[in-house]
Amino acid sequence: GIQVEQSPPDLILQEGANSTLRCNFSDSVNNLQWFHQNPWGQLINLFYIPSGTKQNGRLSATTVATERYSLLYISSSQTTDSGVYFCAVEPRNFGNEKLTFGTGTRLTIIP
Amino acid sequence: DAGVTQSPTHLIKTRGQQVTLRCSPKSGHDTVSWYQQALGQGPQFIFQYYEEEERQRGNFPDRFSGHQFPNYSSELNVNALLLGDSALYLCASSSLGRAQDEQYFGPGTRLTVT
Numbered sequence: 001g002i003q004v005e006q007s008p009p010d011l012i013l014q015e016g017a018n019s020t021l022r023c024n025f026s027d028s029v030n031n032l033q034w035f036h037q038n039p040w041g042q043l044i045n046l047f048y049i050p051s052g053t054k055q056n057g058r059l060s061a062t063t064v065a066t067e068r069y070s071l072l073y074i075s076s077s078q079t080t081d082s083g084v085y086f087c088a089v090e091p092r093n094f095g096n097e098k099l100t101f102g103t104g105t106r107l108t109i110i111p
Numbered sequence: 112d113a114g115v116t117q118s119p120t121h122l123i124k125t126r127g128q129q130v131t132l133r134c135s136p137k138s139g140h141d142t143v144s145w146y147q148q149a150l151g152q153g154p155q156f157i158f159q160y161y162e163e164e165e166r167q168r169g170n171f172p173d174r175f176s177g178h179q180f181p182n183y184s185s186e187l188n189v190n191a192l193l194l195g196d197s198a199l200y201l202c203a204s205s206s207l208g209r210a211q212d213e214q215y216f217g218p219g220t221r222l223t224v225t
Contacts, residue, residue: 031212041148041199043216086153090212097207098144098167099214101153 002027002091006102013077014110021072021105023087031090032063033099034072038083046072046085077109113138115204115217123223124192132187132220136204142166143185144214145177148199160185161207189222197224 003026013019025032034046047054047061049070054061058078063070074081084106088099116135124130136143142161146154156169160179179185183204189196199221203214 033213035216041201041219041221043154043201045213045215048213088153088214097142097205097212098156098159098169099146099154099203100156103153 002029002089002100004087004089004100004102006085006087006105008105009103010106010108012108012110015077015079017077017109018073018075019077019107021074021085021087021107023070023072023089023102025068025070025087025089027068028092029065029089030092031097031099032070033088034061034070035086035088036081036083037086037104043086074107077107079109079111082107082109115202115215117200117202117217117220119220120218121221121223123225125225126192126194128192129188129190130192130222132189132200132202132222133184134187134202134204134217135184136202137215140204140206140215141183142205142207143179143183144203144205145185145187146201146203146216147171148201148219150198154201157187192224194224197222 005024035043049063051065058075060073084104088101144159145157148154158168159166163179174190199219202217205214
């Protein structure tokens with residue numbers, strides 16, 4: 001099946017810093033989503049981005065489908081940005097709408 | 112617009128028992144997928160239900176079964192519980208056939224097997 005790798009696994013930053021999280025995937029995809037998992041386990045949708053670039057406030061994401069990677073940018077980090085960030089992909093196979101998740105990046109923002 | 116809801120929030124069971132978890136999808140969605148998330152890992156796909164039938168299944172034993180009702184809500188059943196079944200169980204809903212099939216997740220049910 002498709003492989004999804006995220007880097008770095010852990011990131012510790014001072015409040016106000018910027019960060020870039022990377023997601024590499026091994027095959028063509030129909031769907032790519034970025035999630036933020038809060039300390040209570042809730043997966044919060046950040047972006048639906050199988051290709052192109054999107055921005056939402058301090059967050060933006062870019063997916064280069066032909067090169068099989070996606071980047072999540074967080075600017076001016078706040079302590080509430082702490083948590084685990086997951087990239088999840090849906091392979092480009094008909095009838096295969098399940099999401100395969102990466103292992104996540106744990107982000108810790110220090111005040 | 113209600114999001115995805117799950118019940119119960121937490122559950123403690125004993126090895127060998129059976130458990131039922133419940134999920135109501137986001138308004139307008141007709142497809143429910145279940146995921147298991149062990150501590151420190153990403154969620155793993157269990158199965159997906161559409162039109163009251165299991166549409167596809169991940170690499171989980173037959174002890175894991177499910178059901179979807181006419182109102183699109185769904186149940187996940189796990190029989191003969193093992194210690195290794197302790198995890199966060201997440202339900203996701205989506206609308207099959209839409210050009211943008213973004214999945215939305217519920218808050219999860221944390222299952223502890225002792």
